[in-house]
Amino acid sequence: MQALVLVGGFGTRLRPLTYHVPKAMVPIANVPFIERFVDYLEANGINHIIFAMGYLPDPIANHLAKRNSKAKYEFVIEDQPLDTGGAIKNAESLLNERFFVFNGDILTTIPLSEILRIHEQKGALVTIALTPVDDPSRYGVVVTDEDGRVKAFVEKPPKETAPSNLINAGIYLYEREVLNYIPEGQPYSVERGLYPKLLEIGAPFYAVAFPNDYWLDIGKVEHYMQANFDILSGKAPLPIVGKEIQKGVWVGENVQIAPTAKIEPPVLLGDGCVIEDEAKVGPLAVLGKRVIVKENAFVHKAVLWDECVIGKGANVERCVLGFCCQVEDNASVEPDRAYGCGERITLVSV
Ligand code: GDD
Ligand code: MG
Secondary structure, X not given: OEEEEEEOOOOHHHOOHHHOOOHHHOEEOOEEXXXXXXXXXHHOOOOEEEEEEOOOHHHHHHHHHOOOOOOEEEEEEOOOOOHHHHHHHHOHHHOOOEEEEEEOOEEEOOOHHHHHHHHHHHOOOEEEEEEEOOOHHHOEEXXXXXXXXEEEEEEOXXXXXXXXXXXEEEEEEEEHHHHHHOOXXXXXXXXXXXXXXXXXXXXXXXXXXXXXOOEEEOOOHHHHHHHHHHHHHOOOOOOOOOEEEEOOEEEOOOOEEOOOOEEOOOEEEOOOOEEOOOOEEOOOEEEOOOOEEOOOOEEEEEEEOOOOEEOOOOEEEEXXXXXXXXXXXXXXXXXXXXXXXXXXXXXXXX
C-alpha cells in the first residue's frame, strides 16, 4: 500500500527550533521524528512512501537516503507552499488508485488495517481517523452519525463551540477519484476546502475513532516535550534507544555519571553525555549526544539536543534546548519555551 506524507510546513509553532531543523527532523527521545514515523508506516505494511516537501527538504531526504529499508521512497518538492490539498494534488502523477495520506507531524500507534477495513466495508471515497482530545479548538473537529458517516467537519472552531471532542487525527485513506475535487497548481486546504465540499455533495465520507491508541501532534513546543516524556514514561509504547542501566534510566555509549550525581528516572542520556558531581538530572529528562551537565546543575522536565552545555549550578526546567545551546553557570532558563540552536542563556536566577 502507498502513503503520501505531508512534510512541507514551516513548523511555525516549534520556532525557533524549526529555523534550522524541519519539523520532521526534530528528535523524539533522540530519534528523528521522520524515522519513527517511517518505522510506523512500514510496520503497518506501507511499502511505497511519497514525501510532499517544501520547507527545508534536504535534511529529511538525506536522512532517509541512509535508511536501510525495503520500502520505496519518492520525493516531491513544492516551489511554493501549496497547503495540504495542493500538496496532495501536486503528487498526483505518483499516486495509485487508493492511498493513505498523513500529516507528517503525528506520533501515533493507530492501526492502518482498521481504517482500510472500514473504508472497504463502507465503500468510502475518503475515510479519516479520529482521536479524542481535551481542547478540540486547535484541530479539525468531526461529527459522525452512528454509521460512521461524517456529518460535519469544522477546522479550528472558536473555543467552546466545538461540536465534539473527536478530532481529525491527520490520517486519511483516499480513492484516487477524490483528486478530481482538488484544484491544480494553487494552495488549497483539504480541511477547509475538500472536506466541506465532500459533505456538500453527499460523497461517501467516513471516519473511524481510535480512543485507545496513542496519538499526539508534535507541532507545538508543549506537545513536542510531551511526546518525549510519554516515550520515557511508557505512555507512548515506542522504542527507547539506549541500555537500561536501572529501571527507567537509559544510556547510550560512553556516558559518564559522577558518583555523587543524582539521576532520577525516567531519564534518557545519549552517547557521550557527562553528568558531573552533585548534578541532578530527572525525573523526565532527555539528553542528546555529548551533553555536559556541570557540577550542581539541575535538569528536569527538559529536552536537550546534542552538544548542549549546562553550566555549574544552572537550572534547566520545562524547556527544550536546540543543538549546542549553552546555559551559563548559575543561570536559569525561562520555562515552557524552546531555545533555538546555539543560543547562550545568561539569565541568572535571583
Ligand atoms: N507539503 C506540504 N505543503 N505540507 C504542508 C504544507 C504545505 O504547504 N502546509 C502544511 N503541511 C504539512 C505540515 O508539515 C503538517 O505535517 C501537516 O501538513 C499539517 O499541518 P499543520 O500546520 O501541522 O496543521 P495543524 O496541526 O494545525 O492541523 C492539522 O492537523 C490536525 C491534527 O494534528 C489539520 O489537519 C487538523 O484538521 C488536524 O486535526
Ligand atoms: Mg500539526
